[in-house]
Amino acid sequence: MTDISKPEPDQFDDDRGPASRRRPLHPEIDEAVIESLVRDFYGKIQQDETLSPIFGARIEDWEPHLRTMMDFWSSVTLMTGRYKGQPMQKHRLMTDVEPAHFDRWLALFRESARAVAAPEAAEVFITCAERIAGSFKLGMFGVPGLGPITWGPAAKAP
Numbered sequence: 642m643t644d645i646s647k648p649e650p651d652q653f654d655d656d657r658g659p660a661s662r663r664r665p666l667h668p669e670i671d672e673a674v675i676e677s678l679v680r681d682f683y684g685k686i687q688q689d690e691t692l693s694p695i696f697g698a699r700i701e702d703w704e705p706h707l708r709t710m711m712d713f714w715s716s717v718t719l720m721t722g723r724y725k726g727q728p729m730q731k732h733r734l735m736t737d738v739e740p741a742h743f744d745r746w747l748a749l750f751r752e753s754a755r756a757v758a759a760p761e762a763a764e765v766f767i768t769c770a771e772r773i774a775g776s777f778k779l780g781m782f783g784v785p786g787l788g789p790i791t792w793g794p795a796a797k798a799p
């Protein structure tokens with residue numbers, strides 16, 4: 642009989658956390674929903690008066706960006722590990738982005754998520770996006786008086 646008091650040790654063969662946690666965040670999220678969300682959302686971004694110039698200045702060919710974003714959301718919500726980039730680094734270099742742009746980004750993302758995904762699944766996407774946006778904002782704009790926050794080994798005391 643299996644002794645459930647002694648769980649198998651978790652496997653860490655990459656940076657995706659313990660194997661036991663690598664399951665979709667919600668059963669109604671799959672690659673097809675992710676593709677619909679990404680296409681719908683960046684369709685809105687391209688029409689948006691405020692955000693389209695920021696994206697337009699950096700993206701010439703949209704299809705590779707959409708593929709990267711599908712990989713990103715697949716990694717976040719399905720734990721596939723397909724996205725290997727460093728998005729914080731990219732966003733920190735965007736000096737024309739202001740905190741209010743994140744409000745607009747999230748408003749459009751919420752509309753798309755609720756339009757393409759089942760209600761609970763949409764809220765999972767939205768919660769993830771809000772938390773990631775929050776961490777980008779901390780990295781880019783920080784806290785008044787402290788400046789941008791960076792993560793990494795703590796500086797050694799002199």
Ligand code: HEM
Pocket residue numbers: 692695696699700706709710713726727728731732738739742743746769770773774777
């Ligand atoms: C004000 C809000 C935002 C703006 C203006 C913005 C803009 C951009 C732009 C222009 C790129 C393309 C960069 C390039 O290829 O040179 C990009 C990439 C990306 N963005 Fe954002 N973004 C915003 C918020 C977010 C949020 C909230 C998320 C996550 C939930 C996100 C995730 C990503 C990822 C994963 C990439 C791909 C980076 C890579 O190439 O590896 N972005 N973003």
